[in-house]
Amino acid sequence: MSIRVLSAAMIGLAIPSLGLLTMPSASAQHLFDLGVRQLQPGTIIPVQSFKGEEPQYFSPNSTHPLTLRVAQDIYNGSGQLVIPAGSEVRGSLRPTQGGARFFGTALIVNGRLYSVQMSSDLIHDEKDPRHYSAEAIAQDAAIGAVGGTVLGLLTGGVSALGVIGGAGAGVAVGNITAPQVVVLRPNQTINLTLNSPVRL
Structure with missing residues (x-):
């Protein structure tokens, strides 16, 4: 019992x-849920420069190491926050026909580093805007005006029209000879496409 x-x-x-x-x-x-937040290939991740107050200029003929910041919170299809805004994307700006593309290879979230594969669309190069600044235009105009004066002296007479024409020519030559650069402007957003799955 x-x-x-x-x-x-x-x-x-x-x-x-x-x-x-x-x-x-x-x-x-x-x-149990930790470590299972995942983003699928094709996810768009908007990023911006950390140097938000000044434009950054890059030669389109060279590779440049670059760190960008995620511009907004990134969620997966289940509504889980995977990449908080402000996270870092490290990679490089690489030459491409017509400009450059950014390739991200590392993602830093909450102090932890993850290997990633991200890429941007083409960022077109352009004439260096610094050659269009008021100071640069004034310098080109002054050089051109001096050239017009010298040319007038050599040809037997200096006129106001010659000086003005020389100044205009100086500005034109400065604009034409400005080098091509890739510019990242303050608050400019670049969309990166995730090329491989990311699991955080």
């Missing part, structure tokens, strides 16, 4: 224990 009572007591103790095993706590579920 005592053996039967003891067996029943042991079964009764075992049932709650099994219930605890099959019903994990909220904290245990949270721990």
Whole structure:
């Protein structure tokens, strides 16, 4: 009789224990979820320069190491926040026909580094805007005006028209000879496309 009572007591103790095993706590579920947030290839990640107050200028003929920041929170299809705004994307700006493309190879989220493959569309090169600044135009005009004066002296006469024409020629030559550069402007957003899955 005592053996039967003891067996029943042991079964009764075992049932709650099994219930605890099959019903994990909220904290245990949270721990289980860690590390499973994933983004699929094709996800668009908007990024911007860290140097938001000044334009950055890059030669389109060279590769430049570059770090950009994620411009907005990135969520996956399940509504989970995967990449918080402000996270870093490290990579390089590489020459491409007509300009350059940014290739991201590392992502830093909450101090942890992840290997990634991201790329931008073509960022077109352009005439260096610094050659169109008021100071640069004034310098080109002054050089041209001096050239017009010298030319007038050599040809037998200096006129106001010659000086003005020389100034205009100086501005034109400065604009024509300005080198091509790739410019990242303040608050300019570049869309990166994720080329491989990311699991954080």
